[in-house]
Amino acid sequence: MKILTFTTLFPNLVRPNNAIFVETRLRHLVASGQVEARVVAPVPWFPFTDKRFGQYGDFARVPASEERFGLPVLHPRYPVIPKVGMNFAPALLANAAKATVGRMLDEGYDFDLIDAHYFYPDGVAAVKLGKHFNKPVVITARGSDISLIPNFAKPRKMIQWAAANAAAVITVCDALKTELVQLGADPATITPLRNGVDLQRFHQGDRAGLRREIGLDGFTLLSVGHLVELKGHDLAIGALPLLPGVTLLIAGSGVELPRLQALARELKVEERVRFLGAVPQPELPRYYGAADALVLASSREGWANVLLESMACGTPVVASRVWGTPEVVAAPAAGVLMRERSRQGVADAVQALRADYPAHDDTRRYAEQFSWDSTTAGQLRLFNAIVRK
Numbered sequence: 380m381k382i383l384t385f386t387t388l389f390p391n392l393v394r395p396n397n398a399i400f401v402e403t404r405l406r407h408l409v410a411s412g413q414v415e416a417r418v419v420a421p422v423p424w425f426p427f428t429d430k431r432f433g434q435y436g437d438f439a440r441v442p443a444s445e446e447r448f449g450l451p452v453l454h455p456r457y458p459v460i461p462k463v464g465m466n467f468a469p470a471l472l473a474n475a476a477k478a479t480v481g482r483m484l485d486e487g488y489d490f491d492l493i494d495a496h497y498f499y500p501d502g503v504a505a506v507k508l509g510k511h512f513n514k515p516v517v518i519t520a521r522g523s524d525i526s527l528i529p530n531f532a533k534p535r536k537m538i539q540w541a542a543a544n545a546a547a548v549i550t551v552c553d554a555l556k557t558e559l560v561q562l563g564a565d566p567a568t569i570t571p572l573r574n575g576v577d578l579q580r581f582h583q584g585d586r587a588g589l590r591r592e593i594g595l596d597g598f599t600l601l602s603v604g605h606l607v608e609l610k611g612h613d614l615a616i617g618a619l620p621l622l623p624g625v626t627l628l629i630a631g632s633g634v635e636l637p638r639l640q641a642l643a644r645e646l647k648v649e650e651r652v653r654f655l656g657a658v659p660q661p662e663l664p665r666y667y668g669a670a671d672a673l674v675l676a677s678s679r680e681g682w683a684n685v686l687l688e689s690m691a692c693g694t695p696v697v698a699s700r701v702w703g704t705p706e707v708v709a710a711p712a713a714g715v716l717m718r719e720r721s722r723q724g725v726a727d728a729v730q731a732l733r734a735d736y737p738a739h740d741d742t743r744r745y746a747e748q749f750s751w752d753s754t755t756a757g758q759l760r761l762f763n764a765i766v767r768k
Contacts, residue, residue, distance in 0.1 A: 380766060381415045381488065383480065383514075385505045386496035387472070388521075389420035390447065391454065393440045399660055400574055400684045401496050406448055407575070407751040408758055417451045417488060421476055424456035455479040466533045468500035473507040480508060491766045492517060492546065498524035499534050503541040515546035515765050519572075520555045522681025526702060529562055539563050546765045549758075551682035552703025570761055573706070574682045575751030581664050581691035583743055589669035598733065599626045601670035601694075603663065603685045604677070606633030611676025611699065613639060617722035618674075619648040622729055627674075630666060632657040667692035672714065672732055676725055680704055690714075690746035693739035697728040707749075712741040 384405055388398035408414050425435040432439075444453050457475035460467060483490075493516045495505030502518035509516035518541060529535040542548055542564040549572050550556045556569045590599075604610040612629055616639060619627060629639070629652065636654065643649040658666065667673065673689035675698040682703040686696050696714035698704050708714050715732045717724040 380413060380492075380762060381490040382417075382492055382494045382762065383483070383488075383490040384416055384418045384494045384496070385420075385476070385508065386418075386501050387421055388497050388501070389418060389452065391420065391422070391441045391452070392445055393437045396657065396660060398496075402447065402450075403577060404574065404751065404754065404758075405450065405494075407755050409450065411755055411759060413759055414762070416494075417453075417483065417490070418447075419453050419455065419476055419479055419483075421455050421457045421472060423459040453479055453483075465531065469503035469507065469537055472500050472504035473511075476504065476508060477511065480512060484512065490514065492762060494762075495519065497521050498538050498541060499528045502545070503537045506541045506544050510544070515768075516544075517547045517549060517761065517765065518542070518545045519549040519551065520559060520681070521551055522555070522702065523679050525550075525555050525558050525562070526679050526681070535562070542568075546768075547761055549761070552706050554702045554706070555681055570757065572754050572757040572761075573703070573749070574684055574687070575754045576684070576687035576691045576746055576749050578691055578747060578750055580661070581667065581688045581746075583693040583739060584664065584668040586668055586693070586739070589665055593665065593669050595626065595669055597624050597626060598622075598672075599628065599670045600672055600674045600697075600729065601628045601630065601666055601689070602674045602676075603630045603658075603666075603689075604675070606631050606635040606639060608635060609678045611678060611720070613642055614676040614720065614722050614725050615674045616642050616648065616652060617646065618725035618729065619651055620646055621723065621726035625651065625729070627652045628655055628666060628670065629653070630655045630658040630663070663688060664692050667694050670694055672697055672729065674725060674729070675699065675704070676717070676720060677701060677704075678720065682707065686713075687746050687749050690742050693743045695732060695737050695742050697725065697732055699724075710745055711735065712737045712745040714742075 390397050422438045422441045425439040428439040430436050441454050457472050493505050495502045495518045505516045548569045553571050560566050602615045643652040667689045673696040686707045699720045700716050715728045717728045
């Protein structure tokens with residue numbers, strides 16, 4: 380089977396950590412030996428590569444094509460219209476990708492279906508491309524594309540149209556399927572296939588050695604994710620005055636860094652907070668393995684990969700009760716869910732975890748239920764059924 384993966388959420392040479400979970404799922408699918416794949420991952424057009432332009436400068440430095448883990452990846456450019464562009468994004472994205480997809484077909488890569496990730500604008504654009512090239516489309520819903528974007532009237536209508544015209548929809552958790560059905564999607568077309576975890580990359584190490592290497596002493600929390608408001612790093616910092624002697628490591632970069640640093644100073648906990656910056660995924664197991672607990676205080680998450688990554692390293696989690704997270708943290712060995720998403724809620728959950736702390740081996744065994752194998756098998760069943768039709 381030949382597939383075309385279409386999404387703006389894909390790692391690239393300039394931003395190697397961008398939506399790495401999409402690439403990981405595709406790599407495991409291709410490793411089955413039953414699928415050949417190529418990737419079209421458009422990036423916004425921007426004229427200047429200077430780093431002072433932030434993420435737009437990053438977009439400009441992304442190469443037109445590259446190869447990642449043996450997968451050919453093309454990066455056509457599409458126009459982004461600031462402030463008013465949200466309603467036009469699917470059409471702009473589809474029109475910009477047509478020439479690239481057309482050349483791919485002309486050169487002999489006659490794919491069987493389009494595998495799209497994120498409903499808006501990517502999934503809507505993919506359905507437009509599918510109609511243009513007469514190819515079936517499968518859209519994977521991943522989180523805020525269903526939990527947030529449908530709050531806007533025009534995008535909501537386009538998401539409903541895409542769901543009705545896609546050959547099938549995948550959701551990364553049951554909660555997103557429920558929300559899609561409430562939006563009017565046919566439940567018979569929706570298949571939940573949760574993200575897995577790479578059990579070879581994320582594994583238990585020498586915990587005592589890792590702690591010495593990183594310089595940790597006492598109970599240590601780890602918070603991983605972009606430094607943006609929805610990730611709730613501020614709540615983890617805010618819990619520290621209620622958790623004497625506890626240290627917090629924060630792995631990630633983003634616009635919230637100055638505010639988070641100021642908050643740590645204001646609360647007089649700056650000596651107990653370490654900002655690690657952006658940590659490449661291959662280095663994350665060191666920090667997961669050294670920490671005593673991962674804290675994820677997000678306001679929105681479809682299926683947070685950091686939870687299983689931490690558990691696979693033997694480290695339990697403290698997490699907010701949002702969307703798919705209760706489906707991940709579903710046993711004492713996994714960790715504790717917060718009663719409320721607040722500073723006090725984080726502190727109470729950490730204290731509850733410490734009072735009944737699971738064995739690291741039990742946490743690892745819990746994570747082993749979530750290998751990528753069943754996700755890959757589910758994709759193959761679904762894709763094969765679509766191609767047969």
